[in-house]
Amino acid sequence: MSSEEVDELGISTTPRWRRSESPPDPWDLNDDQKGVDDWAFEIIGEEVDYDGNVLHEVRWNDWNRADGTKTTWAPVDDPDIDSSAYRKKQSRRRRTLAKESFAIDVPSTADVHNTETFLRHQAYNEKLLLSEKEQQPDWTTEMTKLISKHQEDIRAGHGASSLSSQPSVANPVRSRRESTRQLTETSLASSSTTAGRGASRAMSASSSATATTAVNKPLNQPTPSQTSPFEPFRNSSHRPKPTHQEIAQVPPSAKSKGKERAQDFESTPPPADYSPSPRKRVKRTARSASSDELSIIPSSSSFMVEASQPTNLRPTETPETKRQRLAKDWTTAAQKERAAAIFIVNTVDDEAIPPLEKSFVYLEREYRYARGITVPDSGFVTSCDCIQCGPHPANCGCQDDSDADEFAYTPSGLFRFNVPKNKEVIECNTNCACSVETCINSVSRRPREVSVEIFKTQGRGWGVRARVAVNRGKVLGIYTGLVIKREVSHALQGDLGAYSFDLDGDEMVDDSQLSQSMPGGKYSVDSRTQGNWTRFINHSCSPNLEIYLVVHDKPAGCGMPYIGFVANQHIPAQTEFTFDYHPEAAVKILADKNKKNKKKSKTPIPEDAVECLCGARNCRGIMN
Numbered sequence: 001m002s003s004e005e006v007d008e009l010g011i012s013t014t015p016r017w018r019r020s021e022s023p024p025d026p027w028d029l030n031d032d033q034k035g036v037d038d039w040a041f042e043i044i045g046e047e048v049d050y051d052g053n054v055l056h057e058v059r060w061n062d063w064n065r066a067d068g069t070k071t072t073w074a075p076v077d078d079p080d081i082d083s084s085a086y087r088k089k090q091s092r093r094r095r096t097l098a099k100e101s102f103a104i105d106v107p108s109t110a111d112v113h114n115t116e117t118f119l120r121h122q123a124y125n126e127k128l129l130l131s132e133k134e135q136q137p138d139w140t141t142e143m144t145k146l147i148s149k150h151q152e153d154i155r156a157g158h159g160a161s162s163l164s165s166q167p168s169v170a171n172p173v174r175s176r177r178e179s180t181r182q183l184t185e186t187s188l189a190s191s192s193t194t195a196g197r198g199a200s201r202a203m204s205a206s207s208s209a210t211a212t213t214a215v216n217k218p219l220n221q222p223t224p225s226q227t228s229p230f231e232p233f234r235n236s237s238h239r240p241k242p243t244h245q246e247i248a249q250v251p252p253s254a255k256s257k258g259k260e261r262a263q264d265f266e267s268t269p270p271p272a273d274y275s276p277s278p279r280k281r282v283k284r285t286a287r288s289a290s291s292d293e294l295s296i297i298p299s300s301s302s303f304m305v306e307a308s309q310p311t312n313l314r315p316t317e318t319p320e321t322k323r324q325r326l327a328k329d330w331t332t333a334a335q336k337e338r339a340a341a342i343f344i345v346n347t348v349d350d351e352a353i354p355p356l357e358k359s360f361v362y363l364e365r366e367y368r369y370a371r372g373i374t375v376p377d378s379g380f381v382t383s384c385d386c387i388q389c390g391p392h393p394a395n396c397g398c399q400d401d402s403d404a405d406e407f408a409y410t411p412s413g414l415f416r417f418n419v420p421k422n423k424e425v426i427e428c429n430t431n432c433a434c435s436v437e438t439c440i441n442s443v444s445r446r447p448r449e450v451s452v453e454i455f456k457t458q459g460r461g462w463g464v465r466a467r468v469a470v471n472r473g474k475v476l477g478i479y480t481g482l483v484i485k486r487e488v489s490h491a492l493q494g495d496l497g498a499y500s501f502d503l504d505g506d507e508m509v510d511d512s513q514l515s516q517s518m519p520g521g522k523y524s525v526d527s528r529t530q531g532n533w534t535r536f537i538n539h540s541c542s543p544n545l546e547i548y549l550v551v552h553d554k555p556a557g558c559g560m561p562y563i564g565f566v567a568n569q570h571i572p573a574q575t576e577f578t579f580d581y582h583p584e585a586a587v588k589i590l591a592d593k594n595k596k597n598k599k600k601s602k603t604p605i606p607e608d609a610v611e612c613l614c615g616a617r618n619c620r621g622i623m624n
């Protein structure tokens, strides 16, 4: 045994680990086969050793050891081994990787040797250098600039800028015509409750949202009988772009009324339609036409549609085949996550598919993040080493801070509705020892079991339903899209904001209280350019779904929970799924009703009030 070496302080300087001495390669074994100089070889790999040196793995064609192995390791600068071609190729590969994305998989092993090799393989240094060089703009400012430009364009009558290349979600003409409700200030006085506060989001887990979409009927605008269908938007800063159908519906008198109006329609480009080739699947960082400024982390489970296809690429395609193609594409993307199929049907009119950004990416189960948003490290998520979690939550390592008596789900995976609305359900995660398929505390992570059908509704654009009945407590899926800062989301006007969902999770607070009540509530999810079927769930004042907050790949309280959709009652097959975009409004109505000495409420109609067409008996009349 060798004696230990120590320094002047008596501390051991003997390395803890030392490479074992390998016997020299018996080069002479087959020396008679060929002259050494001629030996053919091939470099088949590389590793970084404990001292940070790169070694090449060389395979010799005409030489082998007695045991048949024929590879050796050589330093990169070995004069006998010309590795320049291999090194060039590798360096090119790493540079390409670095240009594509800055993402790095961090190995879970503590083995320095493997880690260094793994990082080099992923072009760690190249990515680091490039990311340091790249100037990061202030995305909030950039986004605000884009929005202003977009609004100016519209005001100037140039149609929508690239930020809103969409036709309206719900046809304003039709929605107005179809509406049998004659809503007036007086009739609304008793039902409308909340006043708008400037922000314009369609959905929110908080009461702070004020939904306004230019495509919906603004209640305080003249009624259809008073004016032509397009009149209400004439002076609106976010007048929607009419679709071709709408143009066709303009009465001749309206068309000839004035040059200005005619120009409005004529200058409108055709609706952004879905026309990509299904073969165009791109796994690289996606940049969308309308969110050029938001670069996002790539994903393997998404289907990306190329943005640059002309809309008339497939002139012979029927609406039916177009629908089928989109449904097939989205089902393919969903199936990568082992999720059930997606169908798209329209028995109402001749609209082929829902209006979508041309670059729309279907994301079954994940968020993407706008550049500038720091994604919390999943390494900080508490995990458990239970083989089977439960029966009591306190037995599970993931539930450290929970004082709940039961998990949020039953053993058969149904939601128990036992979690306060502003609390997150903390599920087990991929670092846990338990299995996602069987763990009582892993439900939103499981692949979606229920096939969904996106269908055209009467007057409310496209909606969603299932072809099978769904039990109360069934978790159907999570809202997905691009995580953006709240202030960016709140700056989105009109239909731009219709697909944003605030992640503050507190239904009873408004913006001013938010910072005190939920410090994490800084983000929203925008599903305009990427998202899944849940973006089509319409509002109802008597909904059959509820939302809840759930985390499973980020630390609890980080402000980026997922929004889970769960059936709050038995839902028969073919019944539209709905949820209440503003449940706090219902709560307020109840509170008003219960007030003693109740006077007739004269709550003014919010400027951006939007007519609700849910048809429920207790309909509040407006969506916000």
Ligand SMILES: C[S@@+](CC[C@H](N)C(=O)[O-])C[C@H]1O[C@@H](n2cnc3c(N)ncnc32)[C@H](O)[C@@H]1O
Residues within 6 Å of the ligand: 169, 170, 202, 213, 215, 216, 354, 459, 460, 461, 462, 463, 498, 499, 535, 536, 537, 538, 539, 540, 611, 612, 613, 614, 623
């Ligand atoms: C998140 S989107 C839902 C999907 C949408 N119907 C579509 O076709 O893409 C929200 C928009 O749907 C429409 N909508 C949803 N619920 C509605 C309701 N109850 N009454 C009227 N319009 C509704 C409004 O245009 C709203 O801005």
